Amino acid sequence: MSAEPDGPEDRLRRFATIWSRAVFPVTSTSSTRPEFEEQLLPLARRLSEALRARTFDADEAKAVGAALVAAHCTDPDALTRSLDCVDAYLVLYCGEESAPQDDLRTRASRLQHAMAAGYAQALRERTLAEQEAIAQAALRAQGVVAQALHASEARFRAVFEGAAIGIGIADLEGNVLQSNGALLRMFGGSEQGVRGRRFQEWTHPDDAPQTWRLYEELVRGEREHYHVEKAFYRPDGTVLWTNLTVSLLRDADGNPEYQLALMEDTTERRLLNLRLRYEATHDALTGLPNRTLFFERLEKALSAGEGQRFGLCYLDLDGFKTINDSLGHAAGDRLLVEVADRLQSCATAPGEMVARLGGDEFVALTTGPDTEAEVDELAARIMNVLLAPVRIDGRELTVRGSIGIVEGPAGERGPAEVLRSADITMYRAKSAGGNRFELADPEADARAITRHGLTTALPAALERGEFFIEYQPLVHLGDGTVRGAEALVRWLHPQHGVLGPDQFIPLAEHTGLIVPLGRWVLEQSVRQARDWRELYGDGSPLRINVNLSPCQLTHPGLVQDTVDILERTGVEPDALCLEVTESALIGADDDLLKPLRRLAEMGVDIALDDFGTGYSNLANLRRLPVSILKLDRSFTQSMQQFPADPVDLKIVEGIVSLAHSLNLAVTVEGVETGAQAEQLRILGCDTAQGWYYARPGPPERLHELALVDATG
Ligand code: C2E
Ligand code: CA
Ligand code: CA
Numbered sequence: 001m002s003a004e005p006d007g008p009e010d011r012l013r014r015f016a017t018i019w020s021r022a023v024f025p026v027t028s029t030s031s032t033r034p035e036f037e038e039q040l041l042p043l044a045r046r047l048s049e050a051l052r053a054r055t056f057d058a059d060e061a062k063a064v065g066a067a068l069v070a071a072h073c074t075d076p077d078a079l080t081r082s083l084d085c086v087d088a089y090l091v092l093y094c095g096e097e098s099a100p101q102d103d104l105r106t107r108a109s110r111l112q113h114a115m116a117a118g119y120a121q122a123l124r125e126r127t128l129a130e131q132e133a134i135a136q137a138a139l140r141a142q143g144v145v146a147q148a149l150h151a152s153e154a155r156f157r158a159v160f161e162g163a164a165i166g167i168g169i170a171d172l173e174g175n176v177l178q179s180n181g182a183l184l185r186m187f188g189g190s191e192q193g194v195r196g197r198r199f200q201e202w203t204h205p206d207d208a209p210q211t212w213r214l215y216e217e218l219v220r221g222e223r224e225h226y227h228v229e230k231a232f233y234r235p236d237g238t239v240l241w242t243n244l245t246v247s248l249l250r251d252a253d254g255n256p257e258y259q260l261a262l263m264e265d266t267t268e269r270r271l272l273n274l275r276l277r278y279e280a281t282h283d284a285l286t287g288l289p290n291r292t293l294f295f296e297r298l299e300k301a302l303s304a305g306e307g308q309r310f311g312l313c314y315l316d317l318d319g320f321k322t323i324n325d326s327l328g329h330a331a332g333d334r335l336l337v338e339v340a341d342r343l344q345s346c347a348t349a350p351g352e353m354v355a356r357l358g359g360d361e362f363v364a365l366t367t368g369p370d371t372e373a374e375v376d377e378l379a380a381r382i383m384n385v386l387l388a389p390v391r392i393d394g395r396e397l398t399v400r401g402s403i404g405i406v407e408g409p410a411g412e413r414g415p416a417e418v419l420r421s422a423d424i425t426m427y428r429a430k431s432a433g434g435n436r437f438e439l440a441d442p443e444a445d446a447r448a449i450t451r452h453g454l455t456t457a458l459p460a461a462l463e464r465g466e467f468f469i470e471y472q473p474l475v476h477l478g479d480g481t482v483r484g485a486e487a488l489v490r491w492l493h494p495q496h497g498v499l500g501p502d503q504f505i506p507l508a509e510h511t512g513l514i515v516p517l518g519r520w521v522l523e524q525s526v527r528q529a530r531d532w533r534e535l536y537g538d539g540s541p542l543r544i545n546v547n548l549s550p551c552q553l554t555h556p557g558l559v560q561d562t563v564d565i566l567e568r569t570g571v572e573p574d575a576l577c578l579e580v581t582e583s584a585l586i587g588a589d590d591d592l593l594k595p596l597r598r599l600a601e602m603g604v605d606i607a608l609d610d611f612g613t614g615y616s617n618l619a620n621l622r623r624l625p626v627s628i629l630k631l632d633r634s635f636t637q638s639m640q641q642f643p644a645d646p647v648d649l650k651i652v653e654g655i656v657s658l659a660h661s662l663n664l665a666v667t668v669e670g671v672e673t674g675a676q677a678e679q680l681r682i683l684g685c686d687t688a689q690g691w692y693y694a695r696p697g698p699p700e701r702l703h704e705l706a707l708v709d710a711t712g
Contacts, residue, residue, distance in 0.1 A: 086115065299415050309367070317360040
């Protein structure tokens with residue numbers, strides 16, 4: 001007994017016990033159950049260690065899968081039960097409680113994948129080795145049988161009857177003369193099914209093309225033996241798969257006399273292989289073909305010959321996430337199963353298929369010469385079967401979907417391109433309100449700026465240098481001189497042209513790319529500031545304003561990155577102003593403010609951007625390490641009409657005087673006319689920015705503007 005009744009060793013042992021209990025009934029091992037458990041224990045230990053290892057190692061789990069095959073767990077159920085066991089118990093008995101459970105679960109499911117892969121590979125290798133052994137045995141048997149025929153009838157009988165593989169002898173016309181017990185058992189056990197039949201009667205639709213040519217060559221005496229994989233119908237109509245070796249027996253003078261067939265029953269193994277293949281190509285939840293199988297079919301359809309076309313419907317359910325979130329995953333799963341069943345009923349013609357790509361995304365494919373009309377009908381059928389509500393837990397759920405349709409001739413595009421187009425089109429259907437289908441239009445594809453497409457292209461865009469920065473001058477309202485510029489990032493997208501920050505900054509924030517992107521903008525802008533300084537000398541320093549996203553604010557590297565960039569470029573901190581939106585600082589606690597405070601202490605200016613759009617408490621301003629307020633464009637806009645709304649004017653005046661009393665400078669945005677500029681100057685604003693002075697543009701533009709100031 002161990003001192004600690006429930007130590008890791010006991011828990012591991014319990015896992016091995018459960019595992020062995022689950023799998024033992026379906027093994028063909030000669031061990032007892034406790035012996036079998038001893039065999040599984042080291043495998044359990046390897047899985048347990050792989051679960052907790054610092055870095056994930058798929059090879060460990062693959063080796064465990066292979067070891068299962070070596071331990072005679074070759075029944076398909078043995079794998080399924082093992083995976084179930086790992087799924088249900090590995091984390092429970094072998095995970096550390098302190099580790100994040102989600103990580104362990106992810107790990108465990110990756111281990112299962114690797115185990116299944118190792119298992120399949122080992123099984124394949126074993127099958128090949130066995131086939132080789134059988135072929136060898138067959139050749140040996142041929143020698144033995146020939147010898148026995150010549151030597152002694154009694155010895156021949158013994159070999160014949162005792163053999164574990166099926167043996168049959170036929171004359172050169174194909175009449176079966178003798179067959180041993182093993183062969184009779186393969187054919188269902190009755191003599192009539194085999195004896196007196198002619199070998200040529202055993203044709204099967206799956207016969208390989210060369211099967212009967214080899215047979216003819218053998219009976220003509222032109223070949224000594226051949227080896228094929230062949231199926232037979234048993235008398236009861238079921239199918240028997242065999243590895244068949246047929247050899248020619250010659251008489252004492254060397255003339256062909258008999259043919260000797262040696263066959264091994266491979267039906268079970270074939271079924272297992274089919275099942276493994278099935279599992280690898282079908283979705284476990286709905287039983288529909290999965291992405292792998294779908295890609296195979298699509299690839300085939302796209303490489304079909306002249307005159308062949310394809311039509312694809314890409315379906316994404318509308319609002320599925322809401323159902324999942326509100327009713328739970330079990331209900332979501334049942335909904336998906338129901339949808340899968342209905343979809344399946346839509347695509348039953350030859351050349352049609354339905355698959356689940358993952359989540360709530362399905363595809364239906366139709367192929368042949370007439371897909372132009374067929375694909376529309378297919379989409380209409382799909383919309384139609386979704387109409388009836390789905391009953392789950394006594395609730396009636398309405399299911400709606402958006403479909404993107406791509407149709408075209410085979411031989412022009414690859415599967416990835418077709419799927420991308422279908423995906424873009426589906427998003428178009430979704431953004432048009434959903435519950436509809438749209439047809440792909442290559443031009444619209446090229447223009448369509450989908451959230452999805454842009455998101456996946458973002459990381460590469462940064463590496464490829466597709467971003468650039470435009471600068472918009474900040475002008476002093478008192479004397480009209482250019483004091484600096486705000487850096488505004490743009491994306492020169494290879495297909496969509498120049499995209500503004502509103503189109504990609506939210507995506508970059510969502511994916512985390514905003515951190516490296518923001519760092520790049522900061523570095524570029526600070527370099528630009530240094531170049532300006534070199535151009536004008538320190539006498540009229542141009543300052544640079546750079547926007548910071550909320551994600552950058554919480555990123556631990558912010559202060560260090562900024563310091564590094566300033567040091568590398570040799571720019572003084574007071575040449576830099578970081579703009580943070582008011583909304584990002586609402587309710588900010590000290591932890592969030594700390595990095596900004598550090599930067600402010602170093603001399604970097606912090607501006608509160610889009611001021612007036614949030615609901616921040618004005619008194620709160622004192623707490624914030626800000627030195628500049630940037631009044632939102634909406635204030636300037638309300639000054640557009642003449643005369644301006646006196647209440648608005650009062651508000652701006654109030655804000656300006658409050659800001660000044662807190663020692664904050666005020667910058668106004670969106671100044672489009674001289675009248676606005678004048679008005680804002682009278683109200684006491686310090687700096688202005690807007691189209692009236694200049695639109696955002698290349699850095700050279702700023703030189704010109706600043707030079708005009710300097711000279712004029
Ligand atoms: P923002 O900081 O409020 O930037 C000012 C926006 O107003 C810019 O839009 C600018 O082009 C536009 N604008 C300037 N003058 C006028 C005018 O007189 N009239 C009108 N109607 N608009 C004017 P843009 O370049 O599209 O930038 C949009 C937003 O994207 C920016 O708003 C900023 O929040 C964000 N952004 C831009 N660059 C970056 C960046 O490098 N990093 C981060 N995190 N955000 C950025
Ligand atoms: Ca800004
Ligand atoms: Ca702004």
